[in-house]
Amino acid sequence: MGAFFAALIATLLVAAPSAQATTPSPSPSPQSFQNNISGFLRDDARAPIPGVRITATGNNFEGSATSGANGSWNIGVPVQGTYTVELDTSTLPEGIKLADGQENPRDVTFSQTTNLSVIFAFGKGIVVQEQDFGQNLLNRLVAGLSFGLLLALASVGLSLIFGTTGLTNFAHGEMVTLGALAVFAFNAWGLPLWIAIALSLLVGAGFGFIQDTGLWKPLRRRGTGLVPMMIVSIGLALAVRFVFQFFFGGATQQLPGAQVINVEIGPISVSPNTLWSLLVSAVVIAIVGIGLLKTRLGKATRAVADNPALAAASGIDVDGVIRIVWVVGGLLASLGGVLWAYYRPGVTWDMGSQILLAIFAGVTLGGLGTVFGALIGSLVVGIFIELTSLVLPPDLKYVGALVVMIIVLLFRPQGILGRRERVG
Template sequence: MPASVRNGCKGAAETAPKWRLFNLRSTPQGRPAEGRRRLLRLMGAISASILAILLVAAPASQATSPSPTPSPSNQTFQNNISGFLRDDTRAPLADVSITAKKDGFTGTAKSSANGSWNIGVPDQGTYTVELDESTLPEGIKLAEGQENPRQVTFSQTSNLSVIFAFGKGIVVQQQDFGQNLLNRLVAGLSFGLLLALASVGLSLIFGTTGLTNFAHGEMVTLGAVLVFAFNAIGLPFWLALILSLLGGGLFGYAQDRGLWRPLRRRGTGLVPMMIVSIGLALAVRYVIQFYFGGATQQLPFAQSPEIQLGPVSISPNNLWSLGISAVVIALIGIVLLKTRLGKATRAVADNPALAAASGIDVDSVIRIVWITGGMLASLGGILWAYYRPGVTFDMGSAILLLIFAGVTLGGLGTVFGALIGSVIVGIFVELTTVFGLAADLKYVGALFIMIVVLLFRPQGILGRRERVG
């Protein structure tokens, strides 16, 4: 070989990109027919496995999970007011009458043998709930200071839990404005951080692909549903948690590999892809409803009494949610800022073509982002199921607009912007009740704040120029 040719080859080798993400090399365009068939078989197996778990879990949950006994009105309404009646020794109180009233509607129920009761109501809002003290067992009285009747208001869920305290010597203290404000602030921070888990995943996907994924709410739902399903078939709770996170990541991977990647390679526009995501969201939502059902189910340890930490009253579940969310988000930030994968992800988000020219396997980065986004959404769904509390087939879609609000408020495609925006939305949603805003307008208020901020700063709080993640 002539010396000039050898020198040219040597120079080309020296100037070629010296690193690729995890040594994942770009694959040539197109895939052999056999590879496509294997992929379709894999996706079919994943779908069949999830459906089989839901099929097994549905009857198992009815047999093993105690739930409040429905009143006749509950058969026609999706919104429910429910609770458990237990005395100061934790013994259930049966055959106690409870009434819920609002705008001419009256619903009644009697507590069952395990103390549970449930009243179906036509819509959300503020109801007057009254316990008929004449139906209490002999010697049982409401605790001192316990309001009866009392005003209760729906929050972010279609199921409202109402607790009555019983027992001699027990005093129910009413919170003053300052204490209530502090409690709502902590609850809002907890809600905002669990929103941030889902928002960060959505923001990563948008940043690397430009896709506005309306099926992200169903990824949130899937996490909670899988935990319930795995637990219902007898798996330990910790194993159910791990498998649900893996299932969320697998669902994200299957979406990208089977749907979004082929559409990207065909040059499909972002608007048609967004419309496809809406169709996917509807399909997944009602498949879950078909197998899971329309009732509200509870995860293990969902009902827990509040504990007092100084001036703050908080449930252990919300406390765990705060800690888990903060740790996971901190880890995501470290990965994005300090690791090779994080730098590659940010490079793809900034300029995919330039990232590919630099030797980064863009498809591999996007695939990892989808897996991560699915796992974060699943974790957010699990925490959301404890915050509500309850698991329903549409629980993810119920907060999808708030997730979008957090992402848009913080800055589209910016991870830390999604975190800041979600925390603002969560705190605002919880604080509205303190200042007298109707519960039905909670979400409207959060979206209004987003609109006001975007009027003065269209790129969001952390715009493109200030992007750090």
Template sequence: MLAAVAAMFAALLLSAPAVHATTATPAPSPSDSASAPAEGAATDGAEFSDRISGVLRNAGVPIEGVRITAEGNGYKGEVLTAANGSWSIGVPEQGAFEVELDESTLPEGVALAENQENPRTVTFAGTSNITTLFLLGEGIVLQQDSFISTLTERVVAGLSFGLLLALSAVGLSLIFGTTGLTNFAHGEMVTLGAVLAFGFAAMGMPVWIALPLAVVGGGAFGYVQDAGLWKPLRRRGTGLVPMMIVSIGLAVAVRYTILFFFGGGTQQLPGSQSPLLELGPVSIPRNTLISLFVSLVVILLVALLLMRTRIGKATRAVADNPPLAAASGIDVDGVIRIVWVLGGALAAMGGILWAYYRPGVSFNMGQQILLLLFAGVTLGGLGTVFGALIGSIIVGLFVEISTIWLEADLKYVGALVIMILVLLVRPQGILGRRERIG
């Protein structure tokens, strides 16, 4: 089922028509394409996936032909605003860049609004697109229009990010619900999915084969983990705290094994250079919308599996009360094995989508979002699948929307603060059940 959805995802990447997806940067002139820019010369960075973008309007009217530059880390990008006022500069790596609007290229009578910082420093990490806006004139209508456009883009990006977090968080929650194990190696299961997808693609496999095989490989890794490690530990009566420590050791071992074979660099999956889709005043990367759609479909299928099938009902029974489920004739070990396979496959798919969202594959990419996965699971309620979904969406939305006001480096911190505040009011999480202790 998950492999079929991964194949559908690959087909969407391959078949999405480029004619409907236009970047915000103007096409280069024939003289520009005749020769490559000299070293140190400005470029629009069209070949890069990480982008700094925005929209320039005055009293609701798009402003065309205004020069905007982004400079940092030895790189300089330059672009002119398009007819709809949009602009986008690709950068070779994430980090801090100084973005400046050339006020001499503004139309006569148009100026930056009061207190607008120009140039300004833009810092981003963990996302493939960041928006910065230069407000013009003194009108409130302009500010409201620009803010609504930015907010809409961040909400769509937050939903996409929250849903891809939910894919991995659902598997993490299922494992905790059925075994009680807090699995710190789940981040490496996320990484493995992206690394396998890159490896299969590097071997020359088509994307529509490489992605489903990576999802299958993630499920197989979950099976091997349970069969070779967790089931023997359960049979020996190993406590949950020692098992948690084992999961930390497993995470370190897998992470640096991947580093040894994969390397420390960041690699790109096929189709990672996603053009922007112009949806009215909003510019959204195509991969972001595809990721949102695929994540939503998979989560709905998992929900149907848990609610409508015998194995789903058995899984919920084991999560509620394993001894009672065993007494009722349910094969508890078999259910746990299926949960590990499903959790591994979901984590692998989440890793693939995360690689397209960032974009890029690295040996520690799962470690980077592990705390966010725990935040989503804890916020929604430990061991509850739908709680993990709701918690992850809240975390994803807050992470992306907060970049409007916060530095990008602080957006993950803000999400964890929100989790702490909610748990102070409702310790069991949003959908968790109250339990008596002592």
């Protein structure tokens, strides 16, 4: 069951004394709070700026932090709300100054998340963005393509599970979180990063296997309806999420290599991690697509998704196919979590739930139960989210994608590639 793997990762996190050594971070706040205001200080050459003091005041609270060697800072706050964040310019290294037009101090407000990211621009950062909108648009398109493919990894697994079982799994976000937490825990244990990533994929696959064997298969055999099973998935999501929070804490941690300098490819300035995420996601999704179309297991999976009773009558082991789907879904979600940790960047206890709505939007927009629909829907959602960040505040960029999903479904309820008979 999910709690078993949550406890396993929790044990790894608790028993990993080298976690802080692996990821340099500023000194913790005097008090430990669930809500955090954090960020990274980097100059216009993308180099980290250590030793800078930042304060946050509001709601009868005042806290401060000093940026660490990698430029990261974090201030725990007691309650969500509006805070005034100020960077002490007297602590900036010589020759570095805030960009023209950068507001300091500035008011920031939490919006449906316990982690609020605040970015300060230095040098000519703000001026360049204002003057070269076309270049910024290209950068957002590349980032949106990478984000869309990242969403597709999780969406494809969710769509496979829905197609074969009919279950809308609200615990899928925790499967995404598990991948990132597992990499952080294994790396904190001193394992090389590539081994930590490989083990995290195995943990994700095992999480899917345990879920189906210990929870969903018994419920199916008892004839439990889809609505009660959906409610069970919500309870599982909440239980696992807060186990993560209890052992991991509310702070944002970084994986090795998460903070890198952007590379210039023609007019595009992009992070190498974004390019790697794009490449890995595209290759994995292509492999899954070929497997579904060409292999015997893929054909059996599609048969179970179309008609489980007829598939069973044809000699297909329906339970076996569903179990493999859960394993593959867990593995893909775990990989998506790793890439999401590098894309953000950062590892938090609720990072999967933060993009759960975007994952559901991709699946629904593409067509429930259709793998290739989930891919197309996720690409649309990912690109749209990044493009709307050009005109909307960061806290509102997910709203546009959800509005588009609602509009599309008003005119095509089955989604882009869905079939009408799947609705209702």
